[in-house]
Amino acid sequence: MTDARFPGLLEREVESTAIQDAVKAASQGHSGLLLVEGPAGIGKTRLLRVARAAADELGLNVARAVGSELERDFAFGVVRQLFEPLLARTEHSEQDALWEGPASQAQEIFTTTTGLTAGDFAVLHGLYWLTANTSHNRPLVVVVDDLQWCDIPSLRYLVYLLPRIEDLSLLIVIALRTGETPTDALLLQQITANPVVQVLRPRPLSALATALLLDRALPGRVEQDFAAACHEAAGGNPLLLCELARTIVADGLETSTASATRVADLGPRAVDQLVAARLARLPQECIALARAVAVLGGHTDLTLAAALGGHDLTTALEAAAGLERAGILHVRYHDGLLTLSFVHPLIRTAVYGSENLADRATAHLRAARLLADAGATPERIAAHLLRVTPTGDGDTVAMLRAAAAQASRRGSPQAAVTYLERALHEPPSDTELSATLLEAGQIAEAVDNDAAVRYLRQALALTADPLSRAEIARLLGQLFLLLGQFEKAAAVWSEALAELPPGQEDLARRLHAGLINLGVLAPGLAHLRAKASQLRDLPFHDSLGGRELVGLIACWEACRGEPMAIGHAHAALSDDILITQAPGGSALPGAYFALVPADDAAVIQSIETAIAQAYRRGAVRDLVPALAYRALARLRRGDLAAAEADARECETAIDSSAMAVARPFLGPFLAHILLEQGRTAEAEAALTWMGLPDPLPPNGPLFFYLEAQARLLRTQGHLRHALHTALAAGDRFAALDGSNPAICGWRTEAAQCLHILDRADEARALAAEELTFARRWGAPWALGRALRVNGLVAAKDDGLEFLREAVKVLENSSARLEHAKALAHLGAALRRAGHRRDASPHLRQALDLATRCGASPLAEFARDELKAAGGRPRRPELTGPGSLTFSESRIAELAAGGATNRQIAQDLYVTVKTVEVHLSAVYRKLGITSRAQLPAALRSPRPANAPSRSVGAR
Template sequence: MTSSAQPIRPSQESQVELVGRRAERRALDGVLSAVSAGRSGVLVLSGVLVLSGEAGIGKTALLDEVAGQIAEGLLVRVAGVESETEFAYAALHQLCIPLFERIEQIPGPQRAALLTAFGQRRSPTPDPFLVGLAVLSLVSEFVHQCPVFLIIDDQQWLDRASSIAIAFVARRLSAEPVGVVFATRTVGEELRGLPELVVGGLTDDDSRELLALNLDGPLDTSVRDRIIVEARGNPLALLEIPRALGRTGLAGGFGAPGVPLTHSLEGAFRHQLHGLPLPTRRLLALAAAEPAGDASTLWRAAEVLGIETNAAVPAVEAGLAEIGSRVRFRHPLIRSTAYRSVALSDRQLIHSALAAVIDRELDPDRRAWHLGHAAIGPDDEVAAELERCATRVRARGGVAAAAAFLERASALTLDPSNRCDRTIAAASAKAQAGALDVAKDLLKVADAAPMTELQRAQADLVRAQLAFISNHGNDAAPLLLGAARRLESIDPTLARETYLDTLSAAIFAGRLAVDGGVLEVSEAASAATRSLNTPGAADLLLDGMTTQHSAGFEKGLPNVREALRIYGPGMTTEQELRWMFLACVAAAHVWDLDRLMSLAVRHVQLSRDTGAVSELPLALSCLITPLLFTGRFGEAARAIDELTAAIDAMGNNLTPYGALSLAAMSGRRDHLQRLGSTAIHNAEHRGEGIGLTVNAWATALLENGHGRYHAAAEAAVYATSYPGDCTSAGWALIELVEAGSRTGDDAVASAALERLTEMTTPSGTDWGLGVEARSRALTTEGDAAEALYLEAIERLGRAGMGPDQGRAHLLYGEWLRRRRRRVDARAQLRSAHHLFDSIGMDAFAERARVELLATGETAQKRTNSRVAALTAQEAQIARLARDGLSNPEIGARLFISARTVQYHLSKVFAKLGIRSRSQLEHSLPELAT
């Protein structure tokens, strides 16, 4: 079975025998072999290939070659069109049409996202990665029927939304009988890292062979050699240059006046086009302006322009285009050259005619686009329609398309103030779409016009947006802070929202903030909520957190607590998600573990339920913290697996905070060092100072676990040196107290304890008071320490803080052993060892084991032989399968297909000697840690 999402007549470069190309053919044979392997259930390693090279180099001919070898399966072939790049998901829709019969089999949220992207359902704007996951699921479902081959030509001209989604699918294929081949002029961000083959020019011998095969008349030897030199191995140039020369030139009249010989394919096509009658050129320009290729639209628009049907004859006879039920150009360069072959005034008339014949109700966006290009000067009515189109396409997830509509709308707007608004909106959309240079240029245009204070603030917000997108570090906070200050007297609500965003950015920048650090932001925002009669959760969060930094922890505590108590109800989903990270940071800062857990769970659930996949990495990062502090290492590991998969799938550059923390708590020094080295490099590059603090705290915790107290103290001093860090710096004070007391540096330990109690005592929580009691015991002389250890054990046990409770047992046991109370010490050390061993805190477990040996008792080391037999991906899939998730659910969590999940599960079953998922719990109980 074969199909084509967009039937494409082979280009001229593929209508001749394929000459040479032995390496390229081998690579394409590898794709076909990989699909066959995937059909047999073998992991596919090479089912994706990117062909890159200049125009006319033969990429399409190679695509035709591989398509011709597909004897069985579904062939879906789409091609990018330069003038289609502004229509969101246009190419993806074409690709998915043959697959739609399986759409009911994919998960509901994915189905909704895909249908919304295609304008077939009204739902919140779909996350682009959820759309990509939906297409992956759709393809994976279809391969139950037959292999699938996706061929994407002229990828550089796909609309950005489609390009992201298709590249996402290509990256996540592994166990499916699916082949994906791209052809593109240059490999952009979306395709970077995929297997690539650069298609170069033909050798001179192959060039001579190609000329001989395709010329039926005499060819002067010197002319042939000059053609080969000029063509530089480009097959299309080898075919087009002789066409431009004509028979006389080929026979020996080389270089005849008026017949330039040039390697520029566009020049060769321009020469051919200029030899056509003007009505024919106008008809070809009309066809080029409406890339859908619908002949009825072409002829209706031609009638409006007064172009007769016989104008098509010279173009068809010249082989430039084929006009039947569909309109097809021989090569994409002919389309672009034909469009520019007529005057600007003609092009404006062409767009006006197309707008006149396109149905206002069925295709309002395309009609408005043509109206925009038909406008000769400012036209507020058309600009307003383009702005409405931008709103519609953005709702479907077409940010790049919305940016294009807004950019054109701003150019057509007469009123300076409205034009400035639309220019700033276009810049923001361009930034979201990744067109950062264009966004900066638009901001320059806005800056050159008279601007209100509100518009200046909005422009500052876009600059901050650009800074945050290009570098998730210390550039965004100062720009946001400037915008927030401007907005205070103009739009207080927007000012408060901007201050919240500024605080988030400042927390990420941390110690690497040059301007706009946490303390500066807190001082600037101190008056933003004071005048409110009924502040909401976000207002209280802003006031409480900034007060804690500017006036003291205890002073801001009441508002933070109230904000956390009421956070969620009465807020829109967008608002909840927007500041949930701050709410989680605040909960951790006030030592409220229960609220941190509930907020983090809600954060993850909202991200999944709403399809806000881009929010998922941060949400999972927030969830991992309470899971680790309560000793649920298995659940934390599963969240880290999902986080890693999300970061890998999205190219997200978030520091792996959860993985650093788990490595430290587990005592895995080598793993932490590898993670930490990369994290430090990336954090410094981005200006993400919080990453440096988290890594230092993790190092201090790990070194305390191994009993290397001087190293722990050094790391903890660094972690606690920046006063604006809200969470891990506070936890590092705990490590500094222990390390200082063990190295005999009582002054350091006491100073760290004093700073710690400024937070833990007012918090009044069992978590805060428990670690305070344990830390105070370390600095207390004589018998008074015993009551503090017992208090710490009780409080931390009541709070469910297994790791910290184990450390309290350990420290108490060590204290008892030093006081020669060996029997009492053994009881505490046994409890510590049991907790550490069951949780998976290997370094602390070993420390407890050694202490037990000193009392005359032994304890067995824990082994993980069965876990070691599994690869990392097999282990993460086994965890999720053991917990009852279905293959599609696991696939959605890890951004892979259900078929890939099944492939890995079969490997797990074989390694463990089991036959079903129900046996996983008994076969791998240690996976819980």
């Protein structure tokens, strides 16, 4: 019935045991997530105390927090509750270890100083490493009550943490009240539906447990019928039973069978009614203090509550003692202060609701002023101002704008927008209105593009200065572009250009760059593409705008297959100015759009720099395009595992943000990666994930989708549908003046379908046309692919020559996977021509390359052809430096240079466990047993002669 160590718990043995087992497992280095779920008053908070007590008993680190209705808009409120006490009790000399590495990115949350603005992603990554550092030497138990009221940034921290929890010595125990509207239902679902979660649902107390509880709570003997009446009235809810017991005592009701019928009259009364009735019997000083604490929320300083309640300290202390005796408040010392808190959130709700709306608003305004006088942070003050009736007060506007600035610096745009929306309702004065709208529009871009457009349009209408109007218009046009409203973007940018005073070369180029980008995306804006032809004759302007313009011109030229795009793209990337000053714009991915299909050797380094910068800044908008293009570059190089890792991380970032505009790029890239691995169903899911309507919209780079869909259909054997889709991709690409097969190889896709359908002449005509364009562009991947497909569809003798040329073009290129395809098809063609001896070396090399790339279908094809040629497939090279994947090689080089696993994980933005898994594979492939052997093994053409083993050393 009860646990001896926790005598207050009735019928909670199963839940208590599960919690204690999880804490014990955490003490041994195992991670986990426990969710205690149920209605208000069912005993969730008591069970969380079991977790804390068990953790304290085992000497674990414990961090605790409680979600609050009042503070659900307070950015990182729950995170601060968790970590501020931990940081406070950590010796100053040891705090540096907690902030080591990327953890420092989260310091802004816990300070009141102004620093560099950190994007939300950087802050979340910093919090992950703060958690990792905190649990590094001693396991950590994180306990969060009332998760349904947790602020959004703290919820996002938990969501970010869960996929990485396996790497930490961490147990998370959370309580969730059912039947409430949560702060963010989607984020909450991502936590509660996580595969690692273990759900505990305490049941209502039985009649026997109810009788035991009443025996403890009520004086005298409780007769059976009376206990049964109480059980029915409370429905087995422990909190309601306790409140019912207190009301019985306060009313002087006898606990006999004769009084059982009177209990039924109390039963329908909810907790708030029972508390209100009990509160009404207390002195007025108690009522005033209880309401002050209800307004202030959390652990309230007695001094502040006394001031808000209108009492001196002596009177307030006496009132607090009376409220504690009545079972309404706890009076405790917290961080050296005498603090007041409610015994249960339902009690706080009851007291808060006992005051009318007008009086509550007045109390929140007084609370805000008291906190301001006490030097509280703007966000703490703003939590109260959100509940104050707008009156046009300038001080309120100023404080809300300050809170928004603080929230934005701390990586919480959601909270910042909430504060600015409230400021706009005040409203600001005429002189402040435009600036406030601009702030709201700029910050809302990270949260709600539609809202951002609304704010920026209002700001533009209120702004007279041409330069300011042009800058607002530039931001507004970018939002229209992200929303797919290309005509509106073109109109706002064109109008801004027309109004721009002479001499504004940088801003003019930025606006022109945006218009060219629209021309590349929208078939109906051909006049903007024509303008690109004129603008590329302008001299290069050494500015941000100059780089943006030349970057988008390079994108346009690449679509057309003009080799000069490569030089323009390099000019755009010069000095990394686009990366540092405009990482979220279109010019940077525009330059990558040109260079990745050109097999450019330098583009990977630029993308790596952009990714590192995006992680430091923490902006998802910066990270997504860089990850997507690195995935494509790795696909073209044949590093399928690393390409998929980038694509999956990019997919997660898109799903957690408002970056739907990136889906038309990433979905097809991921589909191609999966098709190369033979994972057809997953490739189909990747295209479905894009969420495209039927029929397809007219705008956007949907030729990527159609080309990938055509390939998928051909793989599935739906040849006529595949052909139709490939031709549709060509129509889409041609409508944007596109002809470059390195960007959209629709002709070779259609040619392969036609070839299988025995429409040989049509297949050869399309393949030949593709080859002409590929020779003009000149990049090995596209040229090798075009040559290979020409070899497949050509007449018998001509086919061998095309395939030999494909192998030659690709053999010294970075396009390993396409080289493997050319080798395999050359070998197969030689075998069919009767040259079996000549075929075998090509097929063996193809098999080895395909295996190293992870291209299972190609490896199987090469193996079957090799057997048919009479060759014996040797085991592909799975050892030595040449067998390492891109990711394994990079981690091995860092480890050989002396970096620890934690340092590598921090540098590469992965978990320590990921590093350990990769190093295990490296040790096995190189045949070594220690880090000291890595430098020599990486230089050796053959594996070292030593037994292999798995590694997990830090």
